[in-house]
Amino acid sequence: MATDELIRTEGLVKVYGAREGAQVRALDGVDLSVARGEFVGIVGPSGSGKSTLLQILGCLDRQSEGSYSLAGRDVASLSDRELSRLRSREIGFVFQSFNLLPRLNVLENIALPLAYQGVPRAERARRARELAERVGIGERVRHRPAELSGGQAQRVGLARALAASPRIVFADEPTGNLDTKTAEEILRVLIELHGEGLTIALVTHDHNIARHTDRIVHLVDGRVVRDEDSAVAYADDGHGN
Numbered sequence: 001m002a003t004d005e006l007i008r009t010e011g012l013v014k015v016y017g018a019r020e021g022a023q024v025r026a027l028d029g030v031d032l033s034v035a036r037g038e039f040v041g042i043v044g045p046s047g048s049g050k051s052t053l054l055q056i057l058g059c060l061d062r063q064s065e066g067s068y069s070l071a072g073r074d075v076a077s078l079s080d081r082e083l084s085r086l087r088s089r090e091i092g093f094v095f096q097s098f099n100l101l102p103r104l105n106v107l108e109n110i111a112l113p114l115a116y117q118g119v120p121r122a123e124r125a126r127r128a129r130e131l132a133e134r135v136g137i138g139e140r141v142r143h144r145p146a147e148l149s150g151g152q153a154q155r156v157g158l159a160r161a162l163a164a165s166p167r168i169v170f171a172d173e174p175t176g177n178l179d180t181k182t183a184e185e186i187l188r189v190l191i192e193l194h195g196e197g198l199t200i201a202l203v204t205h206d207h208n209i210a211r212h213t214d215r216i217v218h219l220v221d222g223r224v225v226r227d228e229d230s231a232v233a234y235a236d237d238g239h240g241n
Contacts, residue, residue, distance in 0.1 A: 004036050005033055005034070005036075006035060006036045006038075006070065006071055006167060006168060007033065007034035007057060007068075007069070007168070008032070008033050008067075008068070008069045009030055009031060009032045009033075009057075009063075009067065009068045010031055010066055010067045011030075011031065011065065011066035011067065012029065012030040012031075012032070012053070012056065012066035012067075013025070013027055013028060013030075013063060013064050013065035013066050014026045014027040014049070014052050014056060014061070014063055014064050015064040015065075025222055026049045026052040026222055027049045027052055027053060027222045028221065028222035028223050029066070029222075029223060030053060030224055032053075032217065032224065034199065035199075036167075036199055037194075037197050037199055038199055038200075038214050039190075039199075039202070039212075039213045039214045039215075040200070040201045040202065040213060040214065040215045040216075040217060041202050041203075041210040041213035041215065041216045041217070041230065042054065042201065042202065042203045042204075042216075042219060043204060043205065043207075043216060043217070044218055044219035045220065046205075048219040048220050048221060048222065049219050049221070049222040049223075050172075051172055051203060053203075053219065054170050054172050054201065055172075056068065057070075057170060057201060058087070058091055058170040059075060059083050059086060059087040059091060060087070060093070062075075062076065063076070070090065070091075070168075071090065071167060088113060088116050088117060088164060089117070089164055089166070090166055090167045090168070091166050091168060091169075092160075092161030092162055092163075092164065092169040092170070093170050093171075093172070094157050094161045094171040094174045095157060095172055096172055096174065097177070098145070098150075098153040098154060098156070098157045100145040100157065100160075101145075102144060102145050102146060103144070104144070104145075105141065105143060106132060106140050106141045106142070106143055106144075106145075106148070107125060107128045107129065107132065107141040107142070109145070109160055110128040110131055110132060110159045110160045111124040111125065111127070111163065112160060112163070113160060113163040113164045114127060114128070114163050114164065117164065127163065128141075128159070128163065129141065131160075131163060134159065134162075135155040135156075135158050135159045135162075135189055136155055136185075136189070137152055137156055137159065140152060149182075150178050150179075150182065151178055151179075151182030151185065154177075154178060154182075154186055155186070155189075157174075158186065158189060158190075167199060168198075168199040168200070168201065169193070169198060169199070169201075170200075170201050171190065171200065171201070171202045171203065172203045173203055173204060173205065174186055174202070174204075175204065175209055176204075176205070176206075183206070183209065187209055187212060190202070191212060207234070210230065210233075210234075211230055211233075211234045212230075213230050214229070214230060215227070215229055216228055216230050216233040
């Protein structure tokens with residue numbers, strides 16, 4: 001495992017709601033460090049702040065308080081334009097609901113991040129085809145999302161997340177809408193990518209998925225209550241209890 005730090009948060013807080021009205025403290029002082037090359041699982045009950053944390057780490061939202069640095073850059077100090085550039089070049093995001101554009105075919109969906117970067121059309125198509133083959137969806141590149149199974153759609157989402165060669169991939173319940181066999185296939189691809197050196201942070205409620213990560217971060221009520229090696233977390237009963 002790499003030892004240099006890619007992510008650091010200190011006292012991360014996220015509050016939803018008007019100042020004068022009802023407020024929800026989704027994150028309540030999260031301290032977290034992720035090294036390059038780690039595969040980190042984030043687990044916890046519904047409403048514990050898992051997805052909120054991933055949204056902030058993935059630069060899709062901003063914290064209310066605390067600090068967040070990505071590859072040594074203070075994310076809070078970035079303008080919206082700088083944040084968008086960072087997100088498009090450094091981060092890949094895999095969503096539970098796939099978030100594919102229905103009017104685009106598989107190849108076009110995968111190539112979308114490259115289009116935003118201004119990569120020439122021919123190069124976008126070449127790289128998108130390579131990624132489609134990499135995740136096992138090469139025979140469906142001309143199909144649109146409505147013509148895909150859930151597992152196929154998630155493979156497209158994963159390929160799209162990899163298109164810009166990001167430093168880190170954030171995956172928010174990437175197997176949550178899939179059957180067991182398909183979930184295992186998606187997990188296998190993630191494990192292979194991690195083996196090639198990719199840093200991955202994965203939110204999941206499935207302990208059979210989480211146990212394949214290097215480290216487990218347990219969230220409860222917006223706080224980190226345990227942060228431990230996955231081998232330790234699942235040593236006793238296989239469920240991290």
